[in-house]
Structure formats: structure tokens, C-alpha cells
Amino acid sequence: MLRIPCPHCGARDEVEFTYRGDATVTRPAPDAGVDAFHDYLYLRRNPRGWQVEWWQHNGGCRAFLKVLRHTVTHEVRGVATATETLEVPEA
Amino acid sequence: MSAPEPIHALAFAPRGSLGAAPAAPLRVSFPARDIVQVMLRRGQDAAFAEAMRGAFGMEPPAPGHTATGQDATAIWIQPGQWLLTAPRGVEGALAARATAAFTGFAAVADQSHGRTTILLSGAAAREALSRGCRLDLHPRAFGPGRAASTPIAQIGCLLHQTDATPSFELTVFSTLAEPFLHWLIEATAPLGVDIA
Numbered sequence: 617m618l619r620i621p622c623p624h625c626g627a628r629d630e631v632e633f634t635y636r637g638d639a640t641v642t643r644p645a646p647d648a649g650v651d652a653f654h655d656y657l658y659l660r661r662n663p664r665g666w667q668v669e670w671w672q673h674n675g676g677c678r679a680f681l682k683v684l685r686h687t688v689t690h691e692v693r694g695v696a697t698a699t700e701t702l703e704v705p706e707a
Numbered sequence: 708m709s710a711p712e713p714i715h716a717l718a719f720a721p722r723g724s725l726g727a728a729p730a731a732p733l734r735v736s737f738p739a740r741d742i743v744q745v746m747l748r749r750g751q752d753a754a755f756a757e758a759m760r761g762a763f764g765m766e767p768p769a770p771g772h773t774a775t776g777q778d779a780t781a782i783w784i785q786p787g788q789w790l791l792t793a794p795r796g797v798e799g800a801l802a803a804r805a806t807a808a809f810t811g812f813a814a815v816a817d818q819s820h821g822r823t824t825i826l827l828s829g830a831a832a833r834e835a836l837s838r839g840c841r842l843d844l845h846p847r848a849f850g851p852g853r854a855a856s857t858p859i860a861q862i863g864c865l866l867h868q869t870d871a872t873p874s875f876e877l878t879v880f881s882t883l884a885e886p887f888l889h890w891l892i893e894a895t896a897p898l899g900v901d902i903a
Contacts, residue, residue, distance in 0.1 A: 624770045624785070624786060625770070625771065625855065625856070626771070628841070628857070629841050631841075631858070632841075632857065632858060675856070675857060675858045675863060676785075676856045676857060677770070677784070677785040677786060677856065678785050679785065679786055
């Protein structure tokens with residue numbers, strides 16, 4: 617069970633949240649071409665380590681949050697609102 | 708012209724006492740409420756706060772908190788959104804008041820029929836809620852004037868502590884009020900409960 621510290625509601629259990637995928641992908645420009653959109657839609661890094669992810673707190677404040685989670689240890693090291701940015705550690 | 712008074716979602720719920728009756732049994736009641744959702748427009752925070760002070764005599768409460776004015780209570784529900792609640796009055800009057808006060812600063816939606824409030828009161832209220840609620844409601848972490856949205860027994864619930872008895876107002880979608888009440892009766896009956 618993850619405990620995610622929501623910046624609005626405080627620490628809440630994982631069951632209140634919905635995982636919404638990698639938060640680092642950015643939509644290409646409208647004229648970037650089919651290959652760029654293919655990569656944007658389908659290709660993910662799937663790292664073994666730190667990843668910034670979208671989690672929606674739909675059991676509480678309903679906000680989309682960025683969460684810095686370690687994919688092996690499940691440690692949550694940072695949470696930010698949608699307009700903020702989270703730095704991914706090197707290791 | 709006035710619309711007929713709607714039937715309360717829990718009008719036909721069972722009443723009476725259940726379980727052992729200790730010194731201070733739990734009390735469950737169904738206060739009729741007017742409920743209005745207020746959704747702030749971007750960048751209108753200061754104007755909205757001014758309008759709230761003028762019309763309802765209170766500041767918009769901070770996240771996780773409530774504020775009480777002359778005749779209404781505001782509950783923070785999510786960033787930029789609040790529920791205004793007041794004892795049941797004339798159909799639509801609270802929404803009309805809010806619309807008049809907040810036009811240009813916030814959108815207003817009458818939720819009086821959409822949400823139902825259940826009041827749970829008594830010394831063992833925290834113990835009963837702990838059977839389905841994941842939040843820490845101990846006085847060191849929660850208290851009167853605090854509110855939280857959280858699933859209770861898998862049902863999305865707005866939890867709002869009104870006094871130190873403790874008393875909690877549990878606001879759920881009206882369509883889920885009956886199953887929620889069934890769970891609440893299961894959770895409170897072993898401790899002794901009066902349903903009024």
C-alpha cells in the first residue's frame with residue numbers, strides 16, 4: 617500500500633488515487649508528423665528507478681498530481697500539483 | 708409558484724434504537740440541508756473572497772477546513788471549490804443567493820437534491836467510523852471545523868466535524884445514502900445507536 621502525500625489533503629492511502637501514467641511525455645507540435653505522434657502515444661521509458669507519474673486523487677480533492685515514485689522500492693519522494701515540475705534524481 | 712418539497716432520500720429509513728445502550732449511545736439523524744456547490748473562476752480569488760464576506764459573512768475556508776457565517780457553512784472540497792450548506796429553507800433560495808453574490812467570480816450549482824447529509828454524534832463516533840474510514844480522526848489530527856473528502860466503506864463521502872462531542876456530518880450522493888446508511892447502522896449498532 618502506497619501512502620501518497622497529497623498537497624491539498626495530506627497523506628492518503630493509494631486506494632483513493634488512480635494511476636494515470638508517465639507524466640514526462642509531452643505532446644509534439646501539430647505538424648511534427650506521424651512518427652512523432654506514434655512515439656508520443658505508444659513509447660514509454662518504463663524505467664527501473666525513479667519516475668514522475670500522474671496520479672489522480674479521485675477519492676479526495678480530485679486533482680491530478682505529479683508523484684516521484686521509485687518503481688522498484690515504491691518509495692514516494694515528491695508530490696507536486698499539475699503545473700509544477702519534479703526533478704528526477706540521477707540514481 | 709413553488710415546487711413540491713422533495714422527499715428526503717432517507718425518509719423511509721428505519722428509526723429506533725439498536726444494540727447495547729451504553730451511557731452515551733451514538734445518535735444518527737438526517738438533517739435536511741440546502742447544499743450549493745461553488746466553483747471559483749480562475750484569477751478571481753480576491754473578488755470571490757470579498758463577495759463571500761459580503762453575502763455570507765465568512766472567509767472562503769482553506770483546504771481541509773470549514774467556515775461558518777451568519778446562516779451558512781462553507782466546506783472546502785477541492786482546489787477552488789466549496790460546498791455552501793444551510794438548514795433546509797425555501798427550495799432554491801440558497802442557490803439564488805449564491806448566484807447573485809458570485810456572478811462573474813464563481814459558478815454555482817444547487818446540489819440540495821444530489822447530496823444527502825447524515826449526522827453521527829456521540830463519544831464512540833470515531834470508533835464507529837474507523838470501521839470504514841481510513842483517516843486519522845483523533846483530536847491531535849482532526850477536530851471541529853475540519854473537513855475531508857474520502858471514501859468511507861467504498862462510498863465517496865464528505866466528512867465534516869462540527870463539534871468535539873464528537874459530531875460528524877457525512878455528506879454522500881443521495882443515490883448512495885441508503886447503502887451508506889446500511890453500513891453506518893452495521894458499524895454503530897454494536898456500540899449502541901439511536902436513529903432519529
